[in-house]
Amino acid sequence: MAKAKRIYAFGGGKADGSMELKNLLGGKGAGLAEMSRIGIPVPPGFTITTEVCTEFYRSGGKLPKSLVPEIRAALAQTEKLVGRRLGDPKDPLLVSVRSGARVSMPGMMDTVLNLGLNDRTVEGLAVRSRNPRFAWDSYRRFCAMFGDVVLGMKPEKKEDRDPFEQILAWKKQSLGVKDDSELGVEALREIVAAEKAEIARRGKVLPEDPMAQLLAAVEAVFRSWDNERAVAYRQLNGIPAEWGTAVTVQAMVFGNLGDDSGTGVAFTRDPATGENAFYGEFLVNAQGEDVVAGIRTPQKIAELAAHFPDIARQLEKVRARLERHYRDMQDIEFTIEAGKLYVLQTRSGKRTGIAAVRAAVEMAEAGLIKKDEAVLRVEPGALDHLLRPVFDQHAKEKAVAEGRLLAKGLPAGPGAARGRLVFFADEAAAWKERGEKVILARHETSPEDIRGMAAAEGFLTAFGGMTSHAALVARQMGKVAVVGCGALDFDYNARQMTVAAAGGSRVLKEGDWLSLDGSTGEVIEGALETSPSEVVQVLLERARKPADAPLYRDFAKLLGWADQARRLDVRANADQPDQAAVAVAFGAKGIGLCRTEHMFFGEGKIGPMREMIVAENEAERRAALAKLLPLQRADFAGILKAMAPNPVVVRTLDPPLHEFLPHDAEGMAELARATGKTVDRIRERVAELRESNPMIGHRGCRLGISYPEITEMQARAIFEAACDLAKEGVHVHPEVMIPLVGTRKELDHQLEVVHATAAKVFAENGRKVRYEVGTMIEVPRGALRAGDIAQSAQFFSFGTNDLTQMTYGISRDDVGPVLASYYAKGIYEVDPFVTIDRVGVGQLMELAVERGRATRPDLEIGICGEHGGDPASVVFCHELGLDYVSCSPWRIPIARLAAAQAALRERAARKAAEARPAPRAPAHRNGAVVNGARAAGGARRNSAVAAPAKAPRAGGTKRARPSPRA
The missing domain is CATH 3.50.30.10 (Phosphohistidine domain)
Structure with missing residues (x-):
């Protein structure tokens, strides 16, 4: 078996790698290889792959010994292209050693510049460059960077400054100068001596051998993949730890050789607005780190032509060529050395959500990319920038x-x-x-x-x-x-x-x-x-016309293209008519979760609700519920009308009753007056209703089973509102959802109440409305017994907040200290309450989908937990074959875009698979043997539940759905 290639060279118009090898070479290495292939001037070098990073950590933080000869060979190739050798005392080659993950992590990992300098080569560099100050300034930079990155020399006290910054500041103060550029050769020599003395004082060694410097720097850059800031960045952005970083070793070019040299950073479009204009900054007679660090005030890229007219023309051509080649906005770093242009990096430019949408739409309209590519180009979460x-x-x-x-x-x-x-x-x-x-x-x-x-x-x-x-x-x-x-x-x-x-x-x-x-x-x-935001002014406030709002125009176009591509419907979690109106404006196709408990805190409602809770017999409860009925009916009518003709899923009362009760003396006294009870009895009743763990206590369907009259009142309110609207010619579609079901008998009890109430209301009104009754899958047992429960339920909706909580055994409201500790110890990399845990909670969801649809092939399944607005979770829901996701109204655009991207990537993967010979089917999936072929409604596992005759569905025939993920 051929040995995997671990080092890829580039330069001289050739490259071993390309942009297709981004996962191996990292963004930086792949960009340099691709630019070299298409004739962009890049300094030569080589990239050590991300797989070596994995090997590095597996071997306890050491480079494989067999890699060293490969590094020497790659270095020799670079030396040949440049015409200089690392460590040559007369004409030394200096190199940079940089990190490069497969996704951009700017500033999170480490870099070493000017590597190859020592007490002999610095003199050779001074002679060759005819600029001793440049040589010694490069040497003092190298000592400081090597000491920090490779030797780990940090401030001894947290109050102290960086030790090398202190040395530099001491020298400038002693000479009475303000800027680094004012330091002469002798001062720079003294700084280098002081830096080396500080390194020795700390018991560290700065190697004189450039090859030893190089190997130590490569190890340090690999180590920086696991530094504190890199780990935090990965956690925030969902980047897997196992990806690792590549390391690129590249010949140095110098922008600090004099006034005919310079350095800069630029974007092919404005990263803040997306405008198609060259955007960036540069410095004359400086190294790249000076621009990033803000040591000097840079000039705008528009002023480059005044200093370097020929370079400005070349850079404009590079800008156009890179954007055409990559078909995306690029972030480039460049250096001008003695009047010659070099491009040191290109990568997809970080941009605001506003810029991302504008650039994607304009590129699609210009024919640079297709509409589907424009949809894939924008991170779903970036749409938040346009709404807030x-x-x-x-x-x-x-x-x-x-x-x-x-x-x-x-x-x-x-x-x-x-x-x-x-x-x-x-x-x-x-x-x-x-x-x-x-x-x-x-x-x-x-x-x-x-x-x-x-x-x-x-x-x-x-x-x-x-x-x-x-x-x-x-x-x-x-x-x-x-x-x-x-x-x-x-x-x-x-x-x-x-x-x-x-x-x-x-x-x-x-x-x-x-x-x-x-x-x-x-x-x-x-x-x-x-x-x-401009978008909100158009959508909700009508304060601006679409024609006068270019940002809204781009937003609407992009989401229109997304809607053409997606399969998943997107609904909203909304409890009030105004929230439903917002949801419709943002493109919701229904309400996936109406939390009725939020309605009881409205004006004039909490009193009767509390009367119902403290009631001590059914008669008292029904008297209080009679007061709540017209209030609930009005709420449901408003929501159903605002969302018509789309479905509205109403969840029956879910939280424990004690949450509605007053706990202060004034509130208890008011409740006592309203009910005719004593304050002491109210206080006793409040104490009786307290629960040690109410999240898994007397709530959800358990309340409806204990007090069926609560479910009856809510069902009556729903159906009376629906009938009233139907009389007005409004097409409504209510769906009643029973929460916290773990057994079919619980659901059947509540179904009997709902159906009996519906029959009464329809008889009283002389008309029927279409409705369905289903359940939330939020208890692990409910997921495991989904095949049985689906015999009664017409739809499932995953309540992933509680499903995650109960699966992990962690309270979602008290998870902060746990997560902080788990992140620090690498136990969790992402918050399971933000992004669905695919391998734990996700397996329960997959089981529920498969077993539910094995019983009822047309079973409608959605998700209504907060994960419904998380892009990664939306992708998972698409893969499972769900029908819809439901999320907060303001996250609907995010979910629409994420659903479209999931569909487009699935299509691309399917086309790629069709172009290859079909692999042999695996015998196992998710660690379990799968019996039988996957049916149209989802894969069937061993099950003790026989599929019954399908219950009739009020809504008629459902559209076909794909199978859950393989």
């Missing part, structure tokens, strides 16, 4: 400079919000009524806070994770939220909040102005200006 209100960047920077950045939490609800600080939900609503903008700050929020949350511009909590109550409601309502901000401490009695900070605690009182950046998690003192 924004802070003025200059105002924000000024606030930070003034010390008004108070703390950072989890960015749970993207966007920008400002308002006056309040600590109680009812007061948030009251302040809103008198025209105030407010920020609601709490230890944590609960359903009881819903009115105040609706009134607030944004929420701030000390506790809770990305699927906490505050986070869920923020995304559903389109609110800004910063959660899990551990620096906060509340004193509700004093109506104030203390923020712990390194510079001392700050106390904010009720009414103080606060600004929240829900995209970064930053909490800023004072009021920063915000405004709605």
Whole structure:
């Protein structure tokens, strides 16, 4: 068997690799190879593959000994192309050693520049360049970078500056100069001596042998794949740890040789706006790190022609050629050495969501890419940038400079919000009524806070994770939220909040102005200006016409193309008519989850609800429910009408009853007056309803089974609303969903109540409406027994928030400390409450799909947990063969785009597979033997449940669906 190639050379117009080998060569190595192949001037070098990185870690952080001769051979090839040798004391070759993952991780890993310098070669470089200052400046840079990256020399105390920065600052101060460029040769010699002395003082060794330097630098760059910032970046962006990084060794070219040299970074289009204009910066007589580090103020790329007119023309040609070749916006780094242009890197340019959408649409309209490619080009999460209100960047920077950045939490609800600080939900609503903008700050929020949350511009909590109550409601309502901000401490009695900070605690009182950046998690003192996005102004506020909103035009075009490509429907999680209207504007094809419990906190509703809860017999309960019936009926009518003719899935009452009860003396006294009971009895009843673990206690279908009259009232409200609308000619489609079902008998009990109530309502109204009854699959047993449950259920909807919680045995509201520890120890790489755990929770979902459809082939299946708005989870739902995903209204565009991308990638994979000979079918899948072939409705596993005759479906024939994933 041939040995796998571990090193790929490039340069001289040739390359072993290409852009197709990005997974092996990393983005940097693949880009250099491709540019070399198409004639772009790049300094020669070679790339060590990502597979060697895996081998490096497998062998305990050491390079394989057999790799060293291969590195020497590749280096010899580079030396031949350049005409210089590493370590030659008269004419030395210097190289850079850089990282390069398969996806861009800018600044997360390490680089070593000017490698190959020592006390002999620096003199040779000074003679050859005829510029001793340049040679010694390069040497002092190399010593500092090698000491930091390879030898790991960090500040001895966290308060200290970098040791090499201290040496440089000491020398400039002693000479009374401000800029590095003012240091002469002798000063630079002294800096190098001081740097080497500091290295020795720390017990470290800077090798004189350039080959030893090179091998040590390669190891250090591989090690940087696992440094703290790289690990954090991977976790934030879902990059697998096993990918590893490549290492590229490349001949150095120098932009700091004099005024005929320079360096710069540029984008083929504006990365902020997407405008088709060359965008970038450059410096004359500088190295690339000077641009990135901000050591000097760079000039705009538009001014390049004034200094280097011929280079500017060459660079414009490079820009056009790279964008045509890659058919995407490129981020390039370049160096001008003694009047000659070199391109050191090209990669897909990082861009804002606004720029991503504009560039994709304009490239498609120009024929550079196809519409399907434009859909694939935009990261789904980037659409958030087009929907959220924004802070003025200059105002924000000024606030930070003034010390008004108070703390950072989890960015749970993207966007920008400002308002006056309040600590109680009812007061948030009251302040809103008198025209105030407010920020609601709490230890944590609960359903009881819903009115105040609706009134607030944004929420701030000390506790809770990305699927906490505050986070869920923020995304559903389109609110800004910063959660899990551990620096906060509340004193509700004093109506104030203390923020712990390194510079001392700050106390904010009720009414103080606060600004929240829900995209970064930053909490800023004072009021920063915000405004709605252009897209929102068109879609929701009608403040602008589409013709006057180019950003909206591009947004609408892209999503129109996405809708043509996707198979999955996208529904919304919405509880009120105004939320349903937002969902329709954003393209929802129905409501996948209407949480009825949120309705009970509306005006005039919480009182009868509490009366029902503290009732001590059925008669008292029915009396209270009679008060709630018209209120619920009105709510359902508004939602069904706003969403008509699309389906609306209404979940019957789910949370434990104690969440609705008052816990303060005034609230208990009010409830006692309303019910005619004593305050002591109300207090006793509240205590009786407390549960030690209410998330798995007396809730969901268990409530409906204990108190069937609750389900009966809700079903009557739904069907009466539907009949009233049908009389008006409104086409409605209600679907009743029973939560927390783990056994068919639970569902059958509730089905009997729902169907009996429907029959009564239809008889009373002299008409029928189409409806369906199904269940949430959120209990592991429900997933395992899906084949049995599907004999009764007409549809399934995965409640993945609870399914994840119960599968992991971790509370989603208290997961913060667990995740922090697990991330640090590498146990979890992603939050399972944000992205579906494919191999755990995902297997339960797959079983439920297969077993449910084995019983009922036309079983409609969706997802209504918060994962429905997560792009990676949407892809998984597509692979499982689900019919729809449901998410918060403001995440609908994200889900639409993610669903389209999943469909397009599946088609591409299918075409590729058809072009290859079919492989032999595997005997096992997911660790279990699969019996029989995959049927049209999904694969069938061994099951004790025989498929019954299919129950009739009220909705008629369903469209065909693909099989779940293989």
